Amino acid sequence: MSYLPYALAVWILAVGLYGVVRSRNLIHLVVCLTVAQSSTYVLLLSIGYVNRGTAPIFADVPKGTRAVDPVVQALTLTDVVVSVTVAALLLALAIQAQRHADTTDPDELAEMHG
């Protein structure tokens, strides 16, 4: 197992966070947030990966077959659900921002400060 998947996860995280920080548009911001979140999928799946392992379904396979770790797959699945929920909520807020404040720029939306 090489270090490449971990480096990839860190890279995706960094790229996503950079996008969130620099974003001038709420839709763009939500997409960047989703990109950053997908880094955790890569990390979790590479942690559970076993060389030449099969899917962790233990019906119809001989005992002792190498399989990848099912726990991290469950974690990833949960995380996907969570991130979709947050993305949907944020996109709904972006629509409301366009409708009521007539902007999707976080800078222009910043009414409270100091």
Added chain:
Amino acid sequence: MDVLVPLVVAVPLVAAAALTAMGQFLGRRVDDLTGIAAAAATTVVSTMLLLRSLDHDLVYWFGGWTPRHGIALGIAFDVDPLSAGIAALAGALMTASFVFAWRYFDEVGTLFHVLMLVFLAAMNGFALSGDLFNMFVFFELMSVCAFALVGYAIEQRAPLQGAINFAATNTVGALLLLFGIGLVYGRTGALNLAQIGRALDGRPPDGLLVVAFALLLTGFLVKAGAVPFHFWLSDAYAAAPIPVCAVLSGVMSDLGLHAVARIYWPSFSGVFAADAGSLRAILVGSGVLTALVGGTMAFFQRDLKRLLAFVTIGHVGIFLAGIGLLTARALAGTTLYVLADGFVKGGLFLAVGILLRRARDGDELRLRGQGGVAPMAGVAFLLGGLGLAGLPPFGTFPGSALIIRSANDVGYGWLPPLLAAASILTAGTVLRAGARIFLGVGDADDPSLSHEPPAAEEEPEHVPGRVSPPLLFGPALALMVVGLGLAFTPGLAGRATQWAQRFEDRPAHTAEVLRGVAPRPARPPAFHPGAAPYVYGAISTVGAVGFAFFGLYRRRLPALVRRVPGRLTAGPAAQLKALHSGVVGDYVAWLTFGAAALGCLLALTVR
């Protein structure tokens, strides 16, 4: 196994599901009553769990998946009195908020009650979970409910800004948390907190573990609102509806800190045992920074909700310093402080809600002398200010006494004066606002306060009257009385110390969770606060009153005294205010910087 344990999550969830299905056919009052009943029942169950876990933890394995040969297979709730106490605080605040919402909203949909109930279930689950990934799931559930509740008044700009900043920042925090959980799982192959602790036992800490711990800390401190992760908090709390604010400020911020203790003691206290000193310095240092930044920023606010949001940040700093002392006594003190302070802050937010409702405004300067429409809110402000200051022997005094004594025990004698200074800043600011509004004293204008907030639009129409309806001021005063009266529970400080010792005894806790070995019965240690905590309590109360006068009449000081310090502080104050820019990108940049700084500090100090 105790069947009551899952009820703290199940009762509000079932009530929420029932309301979702049937709420549209029933009237508004049925929604209100269901909310009150479910929250009150949850509070009772949490209190019963507290009483049942006095001598040993209640470990509940879902689906009966108990550990086999000392290896955790299932997912557990691990109830100890400190966590159950926080769950009870969440339930009580939620009940008071539902009662308050009865009269506060003219119109409110079923969705509000549903979200509040799911929020309560998530907070309880988060407080009691004994499993790292389960904590993440409840963390996210709690967050998503809170995002939606903050943005409830969606057609206004401020809630939109608050909800977007809250959601984006906390989502980044949560994904860093999950990154950390993944790394911990990769290293230990375990998610149960006790199991993680056992897998790490006897190993020296390495780079991976340091990074993982820094990421976990970052995730929880974002939720707590510690500097520099706190920027979202003031925007979100200033924009949320008042009943939501009371719960967010009273308990959600503190849950993040509770989680820090909850992962450190069972899982990481063994592997970082040799580095406890440097970890203590980092946590206490960031706690003091948070306390002073929160208190200072509170002073510069005129919007009452935003002012109380910064008061919340200031007190999060005090709690972080308390937990960061890493002693049983300080943990017990912090938990008692959190409980009393949660009630007091909840009561203060409800008092602001009464003003918003009766005077239709939440701005300190515009409300000057207008407090006559709601005299009971003035009483709540006075009690709240004194409670925040830690007036002995009320409210937060036992908690702060334990923290003060513990700080001296570990050689942090400089900490109590700084914490007293922080509570002078927060309590003095609350007393200043109360005096200006209800007594009509002080200057009518103060240009150093932040810009004028927009007029409150929360309540479009209502009939003004002179007397507050009891359903509005009842919950506010009840929270104040409970918060201030909590200190009079006999032997509380000693019992809490005993519970904290049990919480921090890692080998015994591991044996209890994984093998079902009951801990040895212990007698609660006696605790006599001694003279020092009374002195600090008196100093911070007198100091808060003095600071309130300073805030009111600062501009009437002789020019000689005023000019030089004013010129020296004006620049840094303006810079500090400018950092709170309200732009989400800046906040995430600070978050990333904070996570990196935390990681570097840990990496440099851990051997």
